Amino acid sequence: MTEFAEDKAKGSKQRNWVGLVPYGLNEQHPNNYMEIADSIWENHDNLGYAYRILRDGCCDGCSLGTTGMHDWTMKGIHLCAVRLQLLRLNTMPAMDWHRLEDVGSLSKLSERQLRKLGRLPVPMVRRRGEKGFRRVSWDDAIDLIAGKLRELDPKRIAWYLTSRGLTNEAYYAHQKVARFIGTNHVDTSARICHAPSTAGLKATVGCAATTCSYSDWIGADLIVLVGTNLANNQPVATKYLYYAKKTGTKVFVVNPYREPGLERYWIPSVTESALFGTKIADDFFQIHTGGDIAFFYGVLKHLIERDWIDHDFINRRTVGWAETEAKARNLSWQSLVSGSGLSQVDMFRFAEAFGKARHAIIVWSMGITQHAYGSDNVRAIVNLQLAKGNIGREHTGLMPIRGHSGVQGGAEMGGMPSAYVMGFPVSEENAKKFAAPEKWGFEPPSWKGLTAAHMILASDRGEIDALWQSGGNFRQTLPEPELVTRALGKIKLRVHQDIVANQTMFVDPADTVVLLPSRTRYEQRGGGTETSTERRIIYSPEIPGPRPGDTRDEWEIPVMLARKLDPARAAAIFPWHDTQDIRDEIDRVCPTYKGITKMRKKGDNFQYGGPRLLVDRCLTPDGMGHFSAISLPEEKVPEARFLLSTRRGKQFNSIMLAEKDPLTGAKRDDIIMSAEDAENMGLKNGDPITLRGEHGSLSGRVRIDRIKPGCLQAHWPEANAIIPAGRLDPSGVPDYNATVEVVAGSCLAAGAATNETEVAA
Ligand code: SF4
Numbered sequence: 001m002t003e004f005a006e007d008k009a010k011g012s013k014q015r016n017w018v019g020l021v022p023y024g025l026n027e028q029h030p031n032n033y034m035e036i037a038d039s040i041w042e043n044h045d046n047l048g049y050a051y052r053i054l055r056d057g058c059c060d061g062c063s064l065g066t067t068g069m070h071d072w073t074m075k076g077i078h079l080c081a082v083r084l085q086l087l088r089l090n091t092m093p094a095m096d097w098h099r100l101e102d103v104g105s106l107s108k109l110s111e112r113q114l115r116k117l118g119r120l121p122v123p124m125v126r127r128r129g130e131k132g133f134r135r136v137s138w139d140d141a142i143d144l145i146a147g148k149l150r151e152l153d154p155k156r157i158a159w160y161l162t163s164r165g166l167t168n169e170a171y172y173a174h175q176k177v178a179r180f181i182g183t184n185h186v187d188t189s190a191r192i193c194h195a196p197s198t199a200g201l202k203a204t205v206g207c208a209a210t211t212c213s214y215s216d217w218i219g220a221d222l223i224v225l226v227g228t229n230l231a232n233n234q235p236v237a238t239k240y241l242y243y244a245k246k247t248g249t250k251v252f253v254v255n256p257y258r259e260p261g262l263e264r265y266w267i268p269s270v271t272e273s274a275l276f277g278t279k280i281a282d283d284f285f286q287i288h289t290g291g292d293i294a295f296f297y298g299v300l301k302h303l304i305e306r307d308w309i310d311h312d313f314i315n316r317r318t319v320g321w322a323e324t325e326a327k328a329r330n331l332s333w334q335s336l337v338s339g340s341g342l343s344q345v346d347m348f349r350f351a352e353a354f355g356k357a358r359h360a361i362i363v364w365s366m367g368i369t370q371h372a373y374g375s376d377n378v379r380a381i382v383n384l385q386l387a388k389g390n391i392g393r394e395h396t397g398l399m400p401i402r403g404h405s406g407v408q409g410g411a412e413m414g415g416m417p418s419a420y421v422m423g424f425p426v427s428e429e430n431a432k433k434f435a436a437p438e439k440w441g442f443e444p445p446s447w448k449g450l451t452a453a454h455m456i457l458a459s460d461r462g463e464i465d466a467l468w469q470s471g472g473n474f475r476q477t478l479p480e481p482e483l484v485t486r487a488l489g490k491i492k493l494r495v496h497q498d499i500v501a502n503q504t505m506f507v508d509p510a511d512t513v514v515l516l517p518s519r520t521r522y523e524q525r526g527g528g529t530e531t532s533t534e535r536r537i538i539y540s541p542e543i544p545g546p547r548p549g550d551t552r553d554e555w556e557i558p559v560m561l562a563r564k565l566d567p568a569r570a571a572a573i574f575p576w577h578d579t580q581d582i583r584d585e586i587d588r589v590c591p592t593y594k595g596i597t598k599m600r601k602k603g604d605n606f607q608y609g610g611p612r613l614l615v616d617r618c619l620t621p622d623g624m625g626h627f628s629a630i631s632l633p634e635e636k637v638p639e640a641r642f643l644l645s646t647r648r649g650k651q652f653n654s655i656m657l658a659e660k661d662p663l664t665g666a667k668r669d670d671i672i673m674s675a676e677d678a679e680n681m682g683l684k685n686g687d688p689i690t691l692r693g694e695h696g697s698l699s700g701r702v703r704i705d706r707i708k709p710g711c712l713q714a715h716w717p718e719a720n721a722i723i724p725a726g727r728l729d730p731s732g733v734p735d736y737n738a739t740v741e742v743v744a745g746s747c748l749a750a751g752a753a754t755n756e757t758e759v760a761a
Contacts, residue, residue, distance in 0.1 A: 067605065161174055228366075253285065257713055339633075
């Protein structure tokens with residue numbers, strides 16, 4: 001019996017309790033029951049509707065995916081505080097639109113205060129020099145936009161789509177309209193999270209999606225969590241881990257900071273866990289920020305040395321092994337130790353467990369992707385899984401876990417500047433294929449568009465004349481907010497299609513800014529679908545309830561524009577009345593989504609590709625898995641400098657949910673520092689410090705915690721003030737890290753750049 005088999009046999013008997021104090025009352029952790037009570041109070045004016053959304057809708061939060069309050073991985077309730085806290089966005093009444101007539105007063109509000117004003121109710125327009133917006137009819141708003149777009153070169157028009165709440169149907173409609181107008185500058189917020197996963201996976205195994213299912217976690221020998229904080233971003237995933245650990249699964253975490261929520265968690269809907277807590281991580285590997293490639297090379301090197309690799313799989317199913325093996329063998333232990341920040345012994349310990357595990361899954365998030373070498377980080381993970389044949393089998397796989405309900409579907413429905421739907425690359429050949437009457441009936445542009453970060457850089461150079469944003473809040477989410485504000489202020493026409501107001505809307509118009517109020521996914525005629533991380537396409541029905549203001553369906557708004565621009569052609573190209581018509585077209589145009597046309601009621605779903613991809617062959621042109629002999633990143637942190645990375649607190653994307661993170665106890669302006677570094681600098685908990693980087697400074701307070709010495713973490717998006725704008729992974733994702741100097745004291749007195757503490761939707 002192997003070590004893992006023995007553990008599995010013992011698994012169901014293992015308690016994994018944190019302690020005997022009921023509900024972990026002596027520990028720092030979220031009080032989920034209080035959050036439920038808060039949510040009930042917050043939605044008390046619309047409780048029936050709130051309940052119907054929870055009971056029947058597909059959660060619009062993260063990417064785990066639900067039907068009502070259930071899923072396809074486990075029995076029992078699937079509900080978390082994130083969903084409850086986002087609920088108000090769907091249930092609140094319309095705001096008084098007169099408030100938008102003077103943006104001066106609104107500019108002083110925090111993003112949270114702005115959100116609380118209520119839903120955007122009516123179309124509004126603001127011209128250059130005007131102090132605020134004025135109400136217009138839908139007809140006038142669309143007329144105005146169409147008139148301006150007609151005068152513009154399509155290559156100077158850009159389109160951005162958020163990843164929370166939007167449905168597949170809305171993504172499909174938006175990108176098709178953008179391409180009908182003639183632009184490929186279409187992007188989604190995958191561009192600030194998982195685009196390197198898409199690039200790295202596509203190049204190595206040929207698919208840009210997770211290869212396994214969440215249910216594969218339960219029964220795996222080993223789950224490796226890299227650069228991810230499930231307890232914060234996908235809270236119900238901790239319940240999956242609870243059940244996995246009951247079967248004897250080991251959980252390893254690779255991260256510079258010992259995330260408290262990955263050490264232990266109190267799962268409110270599991271009595272045992274709610275009472276005594278659940279120890280989640282069996283082992284932590286505290287690498288340096290950016291030390292992933294060196295660490296995984298070290299593990300691979302030891303796997304090779306001990307011959308813990310799957311030769312048969314490598315011979316049958318992969319190419320490029322010889323180069324990668326030689327690269328791993330030739331890298332010195334010294335370079336791997338200094339590159340990763342961990343000792344040889346640590347890498348051996350990981351390699352032994354990983355090498356002996358028959359079934360291992362690697363799950364990762366933005367700790368991996370948000371680097372200038374994010375795609376290479378993903379390739380390093382793929383190398384490990386290929387070396388062990390950990391794809392295509394039960395309880396094995398590659399899982400770039402998405403944080404938002406729309407990330408997977410948004411990219412697959414064509415929200416990408418370099419690909420039409422389902423990753424068909426932008427090219428003359430594919431453009432001609434999409435021109436066929438049974439596809440789109442018009443030829444989309446065949447030039448490669450700009451990513452979101454590049455759209456802003458191009459705007460700053462004066463190269464973008466119009467930007468349509470459905471959701472999103474660039475001033476908060478992209479590096480260097482001052483540059484972003486300047487760039488937005490140069491765009492002649494900005495269209496903000498959204499459900500609530502945010503500060504990006506109030507950037508002074510270069511010429512015209514139009515606000516278009518949208519409906520939520522639960523309000524759309526015919527419902528809508530989303531695609532979860534595990535490739536499950538899930539139907540979310542229209543939920544009966546109030547419809548605030550004079551709003552329109554998300555998909556319908558860009559289509560109104562297309563119909564205004566060219567009524568005759570649009571009648572044939574966009575013959576849709578509701579989302580069912582769009583699903584019928586997706587079913588025809590996207591072979592992978594075949595079957596979406598049948599989705600009409602709560603619970604309808606299917607997992608494209610089945611529970612596991614890559615069972616017999618990879619989806620690369622040659623059918624093989626490709627090893628990558630990548631190089632170690634050349635990131636040298638000068639003496640007396642720190643490597644700062646950004647982290648999420650109690651928030652959903654840039655929607656701030658609380659000033660204090662209940663998982664860590666950290667406040668928004670806390671900067672996490674190791675005890676060793678604090679001692680060396682003579683700092684203690686709560687001391688004011690200033691981080692100085694090449695691109696600004698950031699004030700905060702020392703919070704001593706178990707982070708790797710030499711590394712710091714500050715909350716995003718406040719820390720964007722110090723993150724350089726142009727440093728990007730080749731896939732276009734900004735590198736949300738910076739080398740900084742730490743100075744005792746606050747920079748506020750010196751009038752330097754400050755960080756905001758309230759951010760936006
Ligand atoms: S874990 Fe994610 S999908 Fe599940 S309820 Fe929470 S936010 Fe929604």
